[in-house]
Amino acid sequence: MADAGAHQSSRSRDLDKLLLRPGHLVGPAFEPGTELRDDIQEYARILVVGAGGLGCELLKDLALSGFRNLEVIDMDRIEVSNLNRQFLFRLEDVGKPKAEVAAKRVMERVSGVNIVPHFCRIEDKLDEFYSDFMIIVLGLDSIEARSYINEVACSFLEYDSNGNPREETMKPMVDGGTEGFKGHARVILPGITPCFQCTIWLFPPQVKYPLCTLAETPRTAPHCIEYAHLIKWDEVHSGKTFDPDNPQHMQWVYSEALKRAALFSIPGVTYTLTQGVVKNIIPAIASTNAIISAACALETLKIASGCSKTLSNYLTYNGVEGLHTKVTEFVRDKECLMCGPGIFMELETSDTLKMLMDKLGDEPQLLMSGVSVKHGGKTLYMQAPPELEAMTRSNLSISLFKLMEESPKGILHVTGTAGKPGKRQSCSTKLRVAFKGVAGIKDTDMAGGA
């Protein structure tokens, strides 16, 4: 027993320096002590999204940082080309789900850690699944996937009557990303630091070659690959959609790109380049993943424990020539449709959609006319084009309470022309709607930024 105890204390020795001692640079609610260490082990539930290059590193780093309740979600299976950097996987694992193998390997190596794998798409999980985690850590390579998680996390956020985000509804995200020798780590506290949508322009747009260049005047290997992918595929497989995750499809594009390259005497088409161009990915470097993951794991620990102030709020790392890192404090887009407070309105359950639209015209913050309204996946009213106007007109006389499935409160999105005369412009905003006199709402739920 004495040995086990000694082993335990040596394992958390470095962590204890952060969690058991007071300091000057700590977060506001930091209470050092063994209770904090134990609470992190017992209560902190962390989700890692992605079990690829970054995900493997993240799971290992988080497990070694004292987190014991981890879950990981990834829809991919292991490929041979992953093995150079996704170090939790072995040759015999090829073809198995990444999430399952990664979870198993880390649990084998780090005693006391429990990792639940989820071999599925992120969209397959309900919001309740995401809501259960204290922090969501992202190790992804696509903007779409990041945007999706961002939408989910921001949808939990509520604001109080002073327009301040309610801390208990905030779902922190820590995001890592790498491309070759470059990477970033960022902390997203929805309502406080910018969300993905606030700063989506940070992601460079995908390179798109003119189709006529691909068809007529290819000059580079990527031109040949994109020709096979975008033009030749349709010509040969009429109607069948290209699936970038299907190795046979990728192989077909590769062989067609080779033929094209031979025709125009263009060197450099390889299978790896084909994957890179088609999926818009730059080859990953193991050391970049390790560095970015370490930064992300540390930020996760800081958010959970308060043992230090968090990164504010975006770290970039560049190891192309020498080494350069920098932290930039980006600011939120106050009107962000994802993380912004929007406008609060209290309505009667009998108020019709038309009455809401009239109120938007009177609302001093908006003075909105020509209003179109959306609720979740439903288009409630479109003032144009005529076809959609006709399809949605009947909703105008229906009570909004009914249109919103009799929920005591909810979110609408409205667009129209807003502002004072002379300064009127196109405007899109979020409306937080609450219905008066509906049971089951607390004062705080009713409160809003207005």
Add this chain to the structure above:
Amino acid sequence: MIKLFKVKEKQRELAENSNGKPPVKKQSAGELRLHKDISELNLPKTCSISFPNGKDDLMNFEVTIRPDDGYYLGGTFTFTFQISSIYPHEAPKVKCKTKVYHPNIDLDGNVCLNILREDWKPVLNINTIIYGLYHLFTEPNHEDPLNREAAAVLRDNPKMFESNVRRAMAGGYVGQTFFTRCI
């Protein structure tokens, strides 16, 4: 943060699933921006838009163009639009559903229009694209060929190009290729 989460975890254990409402489908940023684009559409009389999947799927729609000038006068051309969840960070995917004899549109419906690919910017919108497509019909251009034969004929023999376009739109063969009637 852990204190707060600890309290929440304990509450969660006590009251599992308190509300029985089905979850409201979330809107991607792309859908919200598109909603704005669509509600602000200002189309010329020659263009119309339709939503084959109904009013709740705005992300897939069709635009029909009936040119009132130029070689393609009298024809009806339909384009399909597919909008991504990260629109306008990414341009819409646009294809021509009508088989057309055109230097900048190939026989599989790929369209060579700069703002759909290399010159796309998030400040552009659906209206801009529709105007761009309309202009392809009033001003077809032999310098960005996707249909090489058609481009060469337009460049070297505009009269013959005109008659080829007429024949294709009326339904018939141009060279080895059959076009269905679209007038």
